[in-house]
Every structure is written in structure tokens, then in C-alpha cells.
Amino acid sequence: MSFSDIALACVNQLQPYVPGKPIEELERQYGIKNIVKLASNENPLGPSQSVLTAIAEATKDLTRYPDGNGFVLKSALAEKYQLGLSQITLGNGSNDVLEIIARTFVSPADEVLYSQHAFAVYPIVTQAIGAKGVIAPARNYGHDLQAMSTLLSERTKLIFIANPNNPTGTSLADDELEAFVAQVPPSTLVVLDEAYVEYGDGTADTISWLEKYPNLIITRTFSKAYGLAGLRVGFALSHPEIANLLNRIRQPFNVNSLALVAATAALADDAYIAATKQLNDQGMAQLIAGFEAMALSYIPSKGNFITVDVERNGLDIYESLLQQGVIVRPVTNYGLPQHLRVSIGLYAENQRFLEALSSLLGRPL
Amino acid sequence: MSFSDIALACVNQLQPYVPGKPIEELERQYGIKNIVKLASNENPLGPSQSVLTAIAEATKDLTRYPDGNGFVLKSALAEKYQLGLSQITLGNGSNDVLEIIARTFVSPADEVLYSQHAFAVYPIVTQAIGAKGVIAPARNYGHDLQAMSTLLSERTKLIFIANPNNPTGTSLADDELEAFVAQVPPSTLVVLDEAYVEYGDGTADTISWLEKYPNLIITRTFSKAYGLAGLRVGFALSHPEIANLLNRIRQPFNVNSLALVAATAALADDAYIAATKQLNDQGMAQLIAGFEAMALSYIPSKGNFITVDVERNGLDIYESLLQQGVIVRPVTNYGLPQHLRVSIGLYAENQRFLEALSSLLGRPL
Numbered sequence: 001m002s003f004s005d006i007a008l009a010c011v012n013q014l015q016p017y018v019p020g021k022p023i024e025e026l027e028r029q030y031g032i033k034n035i036v037k038l039a040s041n042e043n044p045l046g047p048s049q050s051v052l053t054a055i056a057e058a059t060k061d062l063t064r065y066p067d068g069n070g071f072v073l074k075s076a077l078a079e080k081y082q083l084g085l086s087q088i089t090l091g092n093g094s095n096d097v098l099e100i101i102a103r104t105f106v107s108p109a110d111e112v113l114y115s116q117h118a119f120a121v122y123p124i125v126t127q128a129i130g131a132k133g134v135i136a137p138a139r140n141y142g143h144d145l146q147a148m149s150t151l152l153s154e155r156t157k158l159i160f161i162a163n164p165n166n167p168t169g170t171s172l173a174d175d176e177l178e179a180f181v182a183q184v185p186p187s188t189l190v191v192l193d194e195a196y197v198e199y200g201d202g203t204a205d206t207i208s209w210l211e212k213y214p215n216l217i218i219t220r221t222f223s224k225a226y227g228l229a230g231l232r233v234g235f236a237l238s239h240p241e242i243a244n245l246l247n248r249i250r251q252p253f254n255v256n257s258l259a260l261v262a263a264t265a266a267l268a269d270d271a272y273i274a275a276t277k278q279l280n281d282q283g284m285a286q287l288i289a290g291f292e293a294m295a296l297s298y299i300p301s302k303g304n305f306i307t308v309d310v311e312r313n314g315l316d317i318y319e320s321l322l323q324q325g326v327i328v329r330p331v332t333n334y335g336l337p338q339h340l341r342v343s344i345g346l347y348a349e350n351q352r353f354l355e356a357l358s359s360l361l362g363r364p365l
Numbered sequence: 366m367s368f369s370d371i372a373l374a375c376v377n378q379l380q381p382y383v384p385g386k387p388i389e390e391l392e393r394q395y396g397i398k399n400i401v402k403l404a405s406n407e408n409p410l411g412p413s414q415s416v417l418t419a420i421a422e423a424t425k426d427l428t429r430y431p432d433g434n435g436f437v438l439k440s441a442l443a444e445k446y447q448l449g450l451s452q453i454t455l456g457n458g459s460n461d462v463l464e465i466i467a468r469t470f471v472s473p474a475d476e477v478l479y480s481q482h483a484f485a486v487y488p489i490v491t492q493a494i495g496a497k498g499v500i501a502p503a504r505n506y507g508h509d510l511q512a513m514s515t516l517l518s519e520r521t522k523l524i525f526i527a528n529p530n531n532p533t534g535t536s537l538a539d540d541e542l543e544a545f546v547a548q549v550p551p552s553t554l555v556v557l558d559e560a561y562v563e564y565g566d567g568t569a570d571t572i573s574w575l576e577k578y579p580n581l582i583i584t585r586t587f588s589k590a591y592g593l594a595g596l597r598v599g600f601a602l603s604h605p606e607i608a609n610l611l612n613r614i615r616q617p618f619n620v621n622s623l624a625l626v627a628a629t630a631a632l633a634d635d636a637y638i639a640a641t642k643q644l645n646d647q648g649m650a651q652l653i654a655g656f657e658a659m660a661l662s663y664i665p666s667k668g669n670f671i672t673v674d675v676e677r678n679g680l681d682i683y684e685s686l687l688q689q690g691v692i693v694r695p696v697t698n699y700g701l702p703q704h705l706r707v708s709i710g711l712y713a714e715n716q717r718f719l720e721a722l723s724s725l726l727g728r729p730l
Contacts, residue, residue, distance in 0.1 A: 003579075003606040006522070006552050011469050011610055017617040019433045028436075040430050047427040055427075055623075059420055062412040062627070063592040065405050068384045071393075092457055095616050103493070104376050128468070128614060157371070187371050214368075227428040230622035241368040245376055249493060251460050252382040256621055257595035258420075262427070 010108075010130035017095075017120055021327050032325045036352050038343040039327040041166065041196075041305045043227035045279060047262075048272040051228070054265035055258050066257035073255075073264045077235060080267060081207050086240040089247055092254045094195055094221040094234030097246075099125045101191055101217060101236065102158065104249045106131045110157035115143045117168050117334050119193065122160040131157075141299045141307075141336075142170025145180040152184065159184065162193040164200065167331050167341040169301025174204045181213050189242070191217045195234075196303040198225035198273055199280055207237060214239040222259075224304060225276050226266040231259035280304050283344035290354035294363040305343045307331060310361065314340050317360060324356045375473075375495035382460075382485055386692050397690045401717050403708040404692040406531065406561075406670045408592035410644060412627075413637040416593070419630035420623050431622035438620075438629045442600060445632060446572050451605040454612055457619045459560055459586040459599025462611075464490045466556055466582060466601065467523065469614045471496045475522035480508045482533050482699050484558065487525040496522075506664045506672075506701075507535025510545040517549065524549065527558040529565065532696050532706040534666025539569045546578050554607070556582045560599075561668040563590035563638055564645055572602060579604040587624075589669060590641050591631040596624035645669050648709035655719035659728040670708045672696065675726065679705050682725060689721045 004012050020039030026032060070090045078085050091097030098121050106112060108130040114122040116138040126133040134156070136148040142165055152159075161180075164171040181190050190213070192206060197220065210216055217238040223229040233255055236246060266272065284306060291298045291308055298308040310317050314337055318330040329341040342353060358365045369377050385404030391397060435455045443450050456462030463486050471477060473495040479487040481503040491498040499521070501513040507530055517524075526545075529536040546555050555578070557571060562585065575581055582603040588594040598620055601611060631637065649671060656663045656673050663673040675682045679702055683695040694706040707718060723730045 001551060003604065003610060006554075007470055007610045008468075008472055011613055014613040016613050016615075017433075019430060019617050022430075022432045022434075024432065025434075025436065037429070042430065043428040045428065047424060051427065052424055055424055056421070058595075059412060059417055062416065062420075062595040063408040063410065064402070065384060065387075065407065065588070065594045066597075067387045067389065068382075069387075069390075071390065092616065092621075093618055095618065099616065103373075105372055107373055186366060189371075223430070229430045229618075230423075230427040232431075232618060232621045239368065245368060245372045248376055248379040248381050250381075251457065251464065252384050253458055253460065253594075253597060256457075256597045256624060258623055259621060 010127055014127050017124055020329055026322060026327060035325045036349045037327045038345045038349060038353055039329045041224055041343045042229050043276055044345045045227060045276055047227055048269050050265045050269045051262045054261040058258055058261040066253050066255060066260055068252040070255055070260055073260050076264050076267050083237060087237055087243050089236040089243050090255045091234040093223055093232040094219045095121055096254055097219050097234045097236045100246050100249050102129055104245050105189060106157050111153060111155040112158045113148060113151055113156050114160040117141055119162050119166045141168040143172055145176060156188050159190045160193060164196045164302040167334055168299050168307055169303045169305060171302040181216055186215050189215050189217060191219060193219050195221045195224055199304050200302050210237060217242060222263045222266055225273055228262055228266060231262050233259045233263040280344050283350050286350050290365055293365045294358055305341050307339050307341045309339050311338060314338055320360050321356055326353050326356050375492055379492050382489055385694055391687060391692060400690045401714045402692045403710045403714060403718055404694045406589055406708045407594050408641055409710045410592060410641055412592055413634050415630040415634045416627045419626040423623055423626040431618050431620060431625055433617040435620055435625055438625050441629050441632050448602060452602055452608050454601040454608050455620045456599040458588060458597040459584045460486055461619055462584050462599045462601045465611050465614050467494055469610050470554060471522050476518060476520040477523045478513060478516055478521050479525040482506055484527050484531050506533040508537055510541060521553050524555045525558060529561045529667040532699050533664050533672055534668045534670060536667040546581055551580050554580050554582060556584060558584050560586045560589055564669050565667050575602060582607060587628045587631055590638055593627055593631055596627050598624045598628040645709050648715050651715050655730055658730045659723055670706050672704050672706045674704050676703060679703055685725050686721055691718050691721045
């Protein structure tokens with residue numbers, strides 16, 4: 001007997017998420033030092049002082065369990081977004097929130113709808129349940145809401161929309177997105193994944209839509225602009241009835257105690273977000289200028305990353321960049337075999353990547 | 366329409382885990398200061414210096430994702446337990462590990478077997494899947510392995526055994542436990558939950574059983590003796606094939622980066638474990654002496670807690686203790702309505718609890 005025989009069929013078929021290669025792993029494998037990682041859409045600024053201070057104060061209580069209700073962080077989120085505490089579900093990163101949503105509502109008989117080239121976690125949480133994933137073809141590498149509408153069926157329990165989308169950086173016009181949400185039947189949930197929303201122009205007020213569309217769930221994260229990828233905090237904003245159900249499936253201590261205090265501090269640190277956005281805008285301009293100098297086409301992005309067409313096998317270029325100590329993200333598994341996704345780093349990191357790519361492709365900068 | 370109507374039936378029926386009341390919550394609710402918490406089996410020593418140092422060094426990388434493979438911590442565990450890295454599954458606390466095991470192997474058509482008065486997470490992870498929980502009656506508040514054998518059926522996919530058990534502190538003789546494991550069919554998994562193993566006499570060598578019984582999974586945690594409840598690290602040791610399956614369901618970044626470095630430091634800190642055990646032995650003797658002075662019976666415990674029969678409604682006594690700033694754990698939901706579970710604290714904390722209880726019950730110490 002193999003243990004696969006007694007595991008659930010959906011688990012056997014599951015292809016786990018492939019993270020960006022950690023710096024330490026590349027060091028071990030290739031013996032390379034001075035590595036630049038532009039692979040996981042992390043904030044290149046490093047943690048803010050307010051976060052470090054909050055963590056240092058909280059470490060004395062490490063032997064205590066976290067507050068399973070996350071009262072202080074939820075209160076801060078409720079104040080910022082003008083919602084009730086009962087509308088918030090905290091997660092161990094937004095990955096956890098996305099999984100909790102699927103496990104609360106989706107049975108193997110249901111369908112989950114998402115777009116081609118959208119975030120890999122949507123198919124994974126769907127497959128982990130044994131439900132049917134329905135993939136809408138993309139338009140210009142982004143969500144084609146018309147195509148998604150067409151694929152809505154009576155069995156569609158959940159729709160995932162990433163805005164901006166990862167890994168392509170595409171975004172949807174607010175009015176177009178709201179019109180889509182408005183026509184989804186009330187018994188189908190729409191998850192609007194806004195992991196990268198802080199990098200946008202801030203004009204959309206999707207949180208105010210929650211009142212109009214009770215089947216809407218907005219997910220956000222502290223892993224990107226807030227700079228807390230290592231600590232794992234994400235959250236969902238929703239109708240209180242939905243939050244009540246999600247919190248039943250949620251593990252009681254899913255968010256750790258340092259994450260709770262760090263996220264509370266980060267949420268109040270407007271200066272860090274402003275510096276993050278400014279650095280990102282500058283780095284984005286730098287990479288785009290480099291791509292244009294090399295005559296490479298790229299997908300215009302509203303995130304903290306940009307996906308570029310290297311006109312060769314992306315995995316090969318990825319490997320060659322690794323050998324030069326530059327980690328980017330291949331996106332072959334997203335159906336983009338000639339593209340690479342590059343996170344916006346510090347000026348020198350971006351430059352190191354551009355020079356390595358230029359040299360590999362034989363295209364001067 | 367209510368959103369309950371579109372949620373899974375098992376989620377609607379789920380009674381979430383009720384954690385020990387956090388100190389801050391009692392402060393908010395009752396305006397009490399100087400609170401003693403003996404409610405969550407936390408390590409009263411506070412974090413070790415080696416852990417604090419490891420965390421302080423790692424905070425500079427907080428904006429980076431954790432190593433999803435947990436290479437360094439797994440290597441340390443593999444070295445300590447003389448196992449392969451491929452036999453280890455890391456979890457966001459052992460709660461996460463227990464849930465991952467259930468979600469990997471158990472379908473709604475399966476049965477999960479556990480004991481009366483055993484850890485509340487076993488029924489919760491079972492119900493969250495919609496599987497059938499089968500509860501074996503306890504013997505002397507602990508596992509009755511004979512009764513559990515009798516309840517084994519062809520549908521039993523998973524057996525949970527807590528040794529020592531929480532909340533009763535009971536433990537099983539090694540030979541009796543091994544004989545039980547040996548007679549379980551190879552297609553039924555046995556999860557041996559050893560969250561409190563470090564408080565025992567260290568004679569059992571259950572890890573060596575993994576080779577003999579490939580269907581055995583041992584789970585342990587850094588939340589108790591290792592003093593890292595706030596950071597959430599647990600792990601499973603198993604056959605590599607089982608670990609491979611568990612790691613498919615595991616969220617890619619389920620253990621946060623400070624937890625990974627803290628657990629690695631804690632694992633090497635033998636002096637902290639020795640001090641923890643000594644303090645626990647002294648506190649256990651102190652509480653037992655107090656109970657005997659008050660002529661209260663208690664369940665002999667191998668953990669860092671003890672469960673005492675207060676001969677009154679446990680919830681009432683719990684509430685009265687709260688008003689005096691002492692948090693313990695009612696165990697009515699464990700089928701023990703006249704008992705309270707008390708974690709071993711520092712000498713003064715234990716004394717404060719004993720005096721408050723003595724005064725409430727009118728029984729001199």
C-alpha cells in the first residue's frame with residue numbers, strides 16, 4: 001500500500017505553490033554571495049522603525065498565545081476602513097484568508113471561477129477541495145470580465161478577481177468592475193483580491209461597495225506595501241454574516257502575536273507607505289526605461305512588479321540570471337513561458353538585474 | 366437569503382475552539398490590573414535569551430517571505446531526532462499540523478476516532494471536514510485503548526491520541542501504547558499528539574517507533590516547554606510519503622520567519638528546557654499540596670497543568686476567579702463541569718490562585 005492510496009484524490013492531484021527562491025537557498029546551491037532577490041514582490045525598503053519598535057516591545061510576551069480575536073488589530077482596521085469589527089477576518093497572510101473562504105463555502109460539487117494568468121493560489125485552494133476550477137480566458141493578459149460573465153453558472157459558488165492582478169500587473173476600471181460585481185447573483189460570492197491596492201492611484205473606493213453588494217469579499221495583505229511578508233498577516237472585509245462563517249473555519253491562533261502588533265503599527269505608518277510608493281514609482285520607471293532601451297515589450301503594471309517578454313525561454317533566462325546572483329520569477333506555470341516577473345527593488349538592485357539581462361540577451365541598455 | 370444557506374453544512378454546525386481568556390481582554394472587560402493567567406498552558410518563564418537574540422537578528426529581513434521549506438529548522442529537527450528532512454512537516458502551531466493531517470486524508474465518508482475528554486481540536490478538525498467523529502469513553506479521565514480498539518472500524522481513517530492528554534494530564538504506559546499502535550491496520554493513521562512530552566520523564570522513545578509503524582504520525586509543538594506559543598510552530602514527524610502528502614495541503618508560508626529562527630534557537634537551548642521542567646515540577650508539587658490541604662481531588666498530570674475537582678459548578682468558580690484577576694480554564698466543554706484546569710505558573714502566581722480558590726470555597730489552605 002502507498003499512502004497516496006488512502007489520501008484524498010484531490011490531494012494527490014495537487015501541484016503545490018512554487019514560491020520565489022529564497023536568497024539562502026541560492027547561496028547554498030550555487031555558493032553565490034551578494035544576491036539580489038526580485039522574485040516575491042517584497043518591499044525593498046526593509047521594515048519600518050515603528051514596526052521594529054512594536055515587535056521589540058512585544059517579544060517579552062512570546063510565551064503567551066496570541067489574542068485569537070485579534071482585537072487591537074481589528075479595531076485599528078475597523079477605524080481605518082470605517083467598518084465594524086464583525087466584518088473582519090484575519091488570516092496568516094491573505095493565502096490563509098483565500099483558503100478559509102474556499103473551505104467555508106465551496107463543496108466538491110461547486111465551481112470556482114477565475115481568470116487565466118491570475119494568482120496561482122486560486123486554483124490551488126480550489127483543487128485542495130476537489131471543486132471544479134473554471135478558467136476564463138484573459139484579455140491583454142488581464143481579467144476579461146465579459147468572458148467571466150459568460151462562464152458564470154448555477155454551480156459557480158465563488159469568483160476570484162485579483163485587482164491589480166499578479167503576476168501580470170493588469171488592473172480593471174472601477175466602473176467596469178463594479179458593473180460586473182452588480183450582476184453576479186447574490187448567492188455567488190465575489191472575492192476581490194487587492195493585495196497590491198496600495199501601489200495604485202487610490203481612486204477606487206471598493207470598500208464602500210460592501211454595503212451595496214453583500215456577496216462581495218475584499219481581501220488585503222500586510223505582505224506587500226506594508227512590508228510584513230515574513231510575519232504573515234492578511235485580512236478579509238465582508239458582510240458580518242460571511243465573517244462569522246469564515247471565523248468558524250479559521251484556526252484560533254492563525255495570526256501570531258508579533259504579526260498582530262507589527263500590523264497594527266504598520267497600519268498607522270503613513271510615511272512608510274508614502275516612501276514605499278515613491279520608491280516603487282521610481283523603480284518602475286527605471287525598469288521600463290531599461291526594457292525600452294532593450295526593445296523588450298512588457299505588461300503595464302499597477303503593482304510592485306512588472307512582467308517582461310524576454311523573447312526566449314523564460315526558464316532558461318531565469319536560470320542564467322540565478323547564476324549571476326539575480327533571482328526573478330519565471331511565469332511559465334502561469335501560461336507565460338517567454339515572460340519573467342520582476343519585483344521592483346532598490347535602484348542598485350534594479351540596475352543589477354537590467355545589466356545582467358542586457359548582457360544575457362545581447363541587447364544594450 | 367442568509368449566507369449560512371450557501372455555506373457548507375459542516376461549517377454551520379462548527380463550534381469554534383474557545384481559547385483561554387487573554388489578559389488584555391480581562392483588563393478591558395473588568396478594569397482589573399495585575400492579572401495572573403494560568404489558562405493556556407503557557408511557559409511562565411518568559412522567552413529565553415537565545416530566542417530573543419535570534420529574533421532581534423532576524424527582524425531586518427521582515428519584508429521578505431519566510432523560507433517556505435523551513436530548511437534550517439527542519440535540518441535542526443532532523444539532526445536532533447535522527448530523521449530525514451523528508452519526514453518533517455512544519456505547521457503554524459500543532460493545530461495547523463492536526464488540521465493538515467485531517468484535510469489530507471479524511472473525507473466526509475470517513476470516521477475519526479478519539480477519546481472522551483481529549484483535546485478539543487480533534488473534534489473541530491473532524492467537523493470542519495464533515496467527517497464522523499467517534500468518541501471512545503475515557504477510563505480514569507484518560508484514553509481507554511481497549512475501548513478505542515473496539516471502536517475501530519473499516520471506516521476509521523485517523524485516530525488521535527494525546528499523550529499526555531490535554532486537559533486531563535493523563536498519560537499512557539509505553540508498552541500499552543505501542544501494543545495499541547501495532548494492532549491498528551496499516552491503512553488507518555495514528556496521530557500521537559505529544560504537545561506536552563517534554564514535561565514527562567523522557568523514557569519513551571516513540572520516535573523510534575516511526576520505522577516500525579509507517580502509519581504513525583507524531584506531532585509536537587514549540588508552544589509549551591519551548592516557550593513560543595505566540596509565534597506558532599508545531600511539526601509532524603512521519604513516513605516520508607505521508608509528509609509529502611501533508612506538504613501539498615500545507616500553505617506555502619504557514620510558519621512565519623521569526624518563528625522559524627526562534628524555534629531553531631529554542632531547540633538548541635537545553636538549559637531553558639531543564640529550567641522549565643524544574644519550575645514545572647516545583648509548581649506542580651505546590652498546587653498538589655494546596656489541593657490536598659483543601660481536600661480537593663485532582664487528576665494526576667504529566668503536563669504543565671493540573672485539573673482539579675472544585676465540587677461546584679466550574680464555570681461559576683471560573684467567573685469568580687476572573688473577578689479576582691485569576692484566569693484559569695473551565696473544562697465544562699470537555700465534559701468536566703465540576704473541574705478547572707490550572708496551568709503551572711511561577712510560585713507567586715500559583716499561590717495567588719490557591720489563595721483565591723481557598724477563599725472562594727471556604728476551605729483553608
